[in-house]
Amino acid sequence: MRRILALVGLPLLVVAAGCAPASTDPSGGGVGDPASHLEAFRQRAAEVADAWRPGPDWTSGYVPLQDPTVLLGDPGFTPDTEQAFRAGWYREQHRMSAAEPADGTIRFPDGTLTVPLVSALDAYQQLDQGDPPPCPGRPMDPPPGSRPKPGSTGGPIVEPGPDGSLVSPNPDPDAPVSGTPASACVPLTVTAVRLGTAPVRTSRGEAQVPAWLFTVEGLTAKVARIAVAPGAVTAVPQAPASAEPAPDGVVGAQDLSAVAGTRLAWRIGMGACDTGGTPLVEERDDVVVVGGAVTRATGICTDQLLLRPVTATLKAPLGARPVLDVVTGAPLVVRPL
Known part of the structure; x- marks a missing residue:
């Protein structure tokens, strides 16, 4: 199961991450024991790739x-x-x-x-x-009937003023409107x-x-x-549950952020006090498995999940190959940053 605790209200950890070739040794990334992490990742990735058995809709339907x-x-x-x-x-x-x-x-x-x-x-x-929710200085939502419903042609939208009274559209477009915020939630x-x-x-x-x-x-x-x-629409298939936890120092991918030719970008999930964050890739002819390597924190730390963007260069364009998370074995979905 992915660590998803304390994500609400937590800013994403956006840091620079170097581009790593497929099956790259994560040495030099400050992750403790790179050789051990890489070997553990490769073993887990092999298990994930071997277990990947999508149904017939994968190659005949719309997934x-x-x-x-x-x-x-x-x-x-x-x-x-x-x-x-x-x-x-x-x-x-x-x-x-x-x-x-x-x-x-x-x-x-x-x-x-x-x-x-x-x-x-x-x-x-x-x-x-x-x-959008109310923002400081933003007019309140209009009362029922002042905004056209979906499917209607509608007319000018008359927003209420800060005190709730209706304010007519400003006849002079160059004149300031009282109560208009500098940065509106619109x-x-x-x-x-x-x-x-x-x-x-x-x-x-x-x-x-x-x-x-x-x-x-x-x-x-x-x-x-x-x-x-x-x-x-056929749903993305669920990966078979693994009886073994992820190897220590190996973390999973949350989603893909970009796919372009041989370039692959994804986000790994790290603990708030973890260090490192090196991309790891195992590439096969029919599937690609991704994750990351970190050094786990010692001592007391808050239980949070931070997302770090990483990239890698594949040996060949991704094409139709699925990209699987090394921890869950699930196929990853593209969600741009």
Whole structure:
């Protein structure tokens, strides 16, 4: 089981990590006994790779290995828009159709698959994770009826003032508005949507998948939400439970942050007082196993999990090979930083 205690409210440990080639000896990383850690990792990685037995859907169905919300290019984030994107704060000023489109086609490197699709309204409702919380100086949420509902054309959104009374839109765009914060917690505004495709890493390699492409005010890239109906999506298989704990000094990978050719980036989970944090990779023709090496702290330490980004260069492009966590044996999903 992954260590997940005390993650809430804990900032990620973002530190520089060197790029290591596949099956690299972690010497020089300050991790205590590099040879011992590397050998323990290789033994565990061999067990994980040998135990990997995915079902038939792995090579014939649609098994996505990344989040269903995809940015199609550089969004040109500001601090405010990035915060809103990561939190899923949206509002719409475009009518969202509830009509289900005709079946779509997923194009894999090894073939195609026809799948049912969800409506633009369903995709938007999956994308929208609610309104931002109140921030110092930010107007309160409008009362019912002042914000258009999903699917309506709506009109100008009239926000209430800090005391709850409605404030009319400022007629002079250059004049300051009383109560407007310097850095507002505001949602992203969707101004248009169309059906298209988005690249998605799957169990069969990178596929072009039907997606609803949302035009968002203030962003320079479309926000895509995968349009495949839930019934056509196969969940990532669970790894068989291991009877043995992870070797001392070997830690697991939490997720992938980037896959590009032979470059692989992931996050390892470290204790708050652990030191080191060297990437470890075991590469096979059909599977890649990743983790990290650390020196465990001695004495009393808080029970926290810190995430450290690391990278490695593979001997060959990853292609359709799954990347497995050395501790749990589970396939890792891409979740960009």
